[in-house]
Amino acid sequence: MSTELLLPSPAGLTARRQGDRLLLTGEEGEPPFSLEGTLQCGQCFGWWQDGEGWWQGVVGNTFCRAREEGDAVVFAGLRPGEEGAILSYFDWDRDYRAARELLCRNPVLRRAVAFAPGIRLLRQDPWEALCSFILSQNNNIPRIQKIVRALTALLGQPLAHPDAPGTVLHTFPTAERLARCTLEELAPIRAGFRAKYILDAARQVATGRLDLDAVAALPLEEARAALCQIRGVGPKVADCALLYGLGRWEVVPMDVWMKRAMAQLFPKGFPRYLRGYEGLAQQFLFHYCRLCPGALKSRAAGRAAGGTAPV
DNA sequence: CGCCAGGCAGTAC
DNA sequence: GTACTGCATGGC
16 A cells, blocks of 8 residues: 655654555654544534544535544544645644743643643634634533534534445534525524624624634734624633634633633733743633533642643 | 533513 | 522532
8 A cells, every 4th residue: 555655743743645545653652642632622623533442523515434543543434635734733833842831830831731742722613713702602521512512413414424434514503504494494503692793693604794814913902893793602612713723722711611711720810931932821721621520720620630730 | 410512592671 | 890590411
């Protein structure tokens, strides 16, 4: 079987194409990142595991099946040319070792990183991220996943995978497709009061009144203001869209307890050495605190999670 | 039954 | 500017 080495990769990481598989390997016999940590840390809602440990989700127009095999993250059943979008989605070009070293200067962040060192920030589609986080408001993660899945099944394009006969995933519906819907047509996804919000967002994006790519390039406060003009988008949802969909790593989406966590961590504000990594720090903290309730206050929890971080 | 869920809009002061 | 409430739905 032919092997094609794909470049560029950050130091110590390798991306290889072998037939219809994409193999990503990391340093010292470790996978380059954690699929579970990355896909289940609350930044995306469209992935889940099948009965055999394969993570299934859609990147762009590609039905992806991925799992960890030894020291590699493997994507199977790819067609020619699909690996580029996948590498971009998983933020392949970025040096996460350097990022972790920065975060680990803070003792609490060091515990959060040690708890799940393989987390990456995905480069999600701007519209998909905005729409998903509108649906997230006053909602819990399992139900957000349910609604997102129902939305894609209702309005997305069906996709098959050669290794998963009988399984159909759907692309995330475009803003144009959603904008053609009525509230009544959206009833089956059970989004409740959020349905009218995603319709407003879809109409603004579809008509060009809101250009998400242009918003991504605006100064932060202008970008926030542009997003908050959408009905149902406030500061929290806007910041989630900015961080997860528009690549703005300087943003920390603040819910009530994240405010408390940040105040406890950095009472005088974010330290200068972490500038540009605020959003990544928040993601490690969010995942850590969600799976280890009380971890921020408990030294015992810190030891249980491993007091020192591999960097 | 009540409470909560990665909030926000409307309203009152 | 802050404080309060309703909102749809489902899980516990």
